[in-house]
Amino acid sequence: MSDATASSTSRVGPPTTRMGSDARRELVLEAATSVFGQRGYAGTTTDQVAAAAGVSQPYVVRIFGTKENLFLAVLKRALDLLLTAFRAALADESEIPVGRRLSLAYVDLLTDRGLLLSLMHGFVLGADPEIGRVARCGFLDVYRFLKNEAGFSPVEAAEFLAHGMLMNTLVGLRMTDDYDKDADARELLEGALQSKLALLLEVTNSPAVSNSPAVSTSTAS
Amino acid sequence: MSDATASSTSRVGPPTTRMGSDARRELVLEAATSVFGQRGYAGTTTDQVAAAAGVSQPYVVRIFGTKENLFLAVLKRALDLLLTAFRAALADESEIPVGRRLSLAYVDLLTDRGLLLSLMHGFVLGADPEIGRVARCGFLDVYRFLKNEAGFSPVEAAEFLAHGMLMNTLVGLRMTDDYDKDADARELLEGALQSKLALLLEVTNSPAVSNSPAVSTSTAS
DNA sequence: GAATGTTGTAATCGAATGATTACTTAATTC
């Protein structure tokens, strides 16, 4: 906090230009996706989300009503982006077979830190009444897409989903952190991701979560 | 609470017989495994664990020092049980091929509610310094078992792990809740679990998590 | 059978956190 000439309640910087509520909402959703992906639903505070989005904590709460609603919005957005990316990959005519195109689209999404991990956190909270309902429904939507739109058989679809869950888990584990240190980790990543590994390694380089509390409520100047 | 003849500080029931600390520790670990599996690390309170174990909340804390230590102990125990079950399945000579025996052992473990879900919750917390380290190490231990002891190739091991992660996810999602209601859920479960589905359906019938706070600190009489 | 250690609980504390209230200031409208 600069002790400038400003009196206690007057402005410090140049007059802030305002943002439309839709844009602000999307910005908070992106920040929330990142934080929820790292720390899970219960492990994330609205204050951490606010800090990541560069707004105050009460504003985050006011936009979404409750933390649970915010997480549900993150889940729905993630599922929407996932299916949209899959449909784009499907529509994109190419010599590459369908399954491979979808796999590549999936790994592409893994590079959006938090997106698929937030989903994963939701998937293991099926015991929660609200979150569980949305998560089950979303997972089934993906399954139906694979069958009805991509033309997979039930077993092929399960196969595809299994590899997706393994990739999610490896990213959640931050197994890429051990890529240089552990030969088995390297081999596992290569076996699980094969040609898609290089793409993933490029973006997996952010540090571990810090346990120090966010400075909170105050916007970064 | 019975309003018996007891004065405020006197005993109510018969003199409680004590339990050895090892047995008590194991009992608390089992309860913690169940609760962590349902609600995740951050979503679980030491009080919920205490209530599930039938002891007081401070006692849970005293046994394990911190909640994080408790969760780490749950993870290590789960990994130990997993590898022990796998080694038993491997040693058990039979006509059934190795992969199938291990799969059956895995589904057997899924019936211990919470065990594999606690692991799964740990797996997606790789960004946490301590939990992440233990989770990565444990996952790699399983991978090494598959390669070095069960004789899997790297790709076969990844394949096996992928199906394990899908099964974990389906259990975490409580997809079995929709087995009777949704044809796609039924088909997905059958495609993913195949012959092992019947085993899993038998034990998946406990209700959703309640959001009412545990009565806490008081032992059930 | 006192002394001593162990198993266990009741009471409570301090910090963290989701939410609320009241307020400020930038846009927008008439």
Place this chain on the structure above:
DNA sequence: GAATTAAGTAATCATTCGATTACAACATTC
């Protein structure tokens, strides 16, 4: 250009929760 709406924050509250302290009852040893 006043009035009104919308974007945003500071301050603060009530709960929750992990942890600590002090104490009680059972077990063991000598």
